[in-house]
Amino acid sequence: MDKKPRCPSRRLIRLTLKRKSSDKLCFLYHVFSRQWSHKYPEFKSDKGDINGLGRRLPGGAWNYHADMVPTFCQSMKVWGLDVDNIYVPVNFRNEHWIAIWISIPKRHIVVWDSILTHIKAADLDVLMEPFVNMVPYLLVECAGSDEERVKHTLEPYTYERVRVGVPLCRAGDCGVWALKYIQCHALGMSFP
Template identity: 75%
Template sequence: MCFLDHIFSRQWRASYPDFKSDTPDANGLGRRLPGGAWNYHAGVIPSFCQSKKVWGVDVDDIYAPVNFKNQHWIAIWISIPKRHIVVWDSIIGHISPEELDEVMEHFVTMVPYLLVECALSNEQKVQYTLEPYTYARETDGVPQCRAGDCDPFALKYIECHALGMEFPKAFNKRNGKSIREKMAVDIFQELPMCHEWENQDNDENLGTYK
């Protein structure tokens, strides 16, 4: 499995208009992917803990937090074998179905495209195909939060699912503050230099936030 940071989703959203406007070649390829897309695919970033595991070969499951209009965080699980993306949303009414379609369009389109573009053989290109993935926002049993707690909830969804756990009863809106505080301490202790390395890895993508 692979865990991606928030820059991945921001960068892919910002680059999608260029990708979409490009005219593909006869094989449907040749479009511009976001800067650093190959690095994610090959597992060479972040540089301080490279996995060097390739999407679709060594990695079947991809997790990422996704920001919506600088207002709200959701989490996604991309299953390469299933060609499907699951969305976990802690305030379901915040993003309408139409808005979520727009948020997910670049993921369901560019992830399969990246796998084909970076495939190591023609057999792999055929195996992956350029067909867009499907996606669904899961609602049953997904803990909901108070406004302002969506970011730690998004990360908690990823943590629980990656560990094969059901969402625990203590994972609820009443415990939002304690979940946030524990997560902040865990991240600080585990990766004290992560922001410095993160900035170095993404020097090529400085235009993402413009």
């Protein structure tokens, strides 16, 4: 009797990614973005030591850095070493989904939004603040050696919302749209 794969959608993505030249990718699920957005005020209020380190990261931050979660689809790839590109669906106020692509080498985050008028620029700044600040911090704090640590800085990442060439969708379809857009971009495919 054949066993069904425990995570068929991830299996499909992994099989398709084998055809892609770069396997330095990480796909995070929505819990990451919700947890980091929720815990960011604690991180922001913690000043750390004189070097800016020692601040309180959300629980499980190391597990994300080492790609050990979710437990049913671990890759054990370390951000900044084995992973250059991170894809994450992000929820805005429990009413709208966007997709983000975090490029570690470029120190930049790209935001794709299927309904550009839904999130105002000021609200997007607030939504992105945890990611532009905590991702570089995590890379420095969790670096395995001094050589790795000097490759990263505590300077916040930059971000942009892509406004041209991003297909739009109807209200209610934004969650599926975000996941499909992430998949297509990671595979280098055009969006259907």
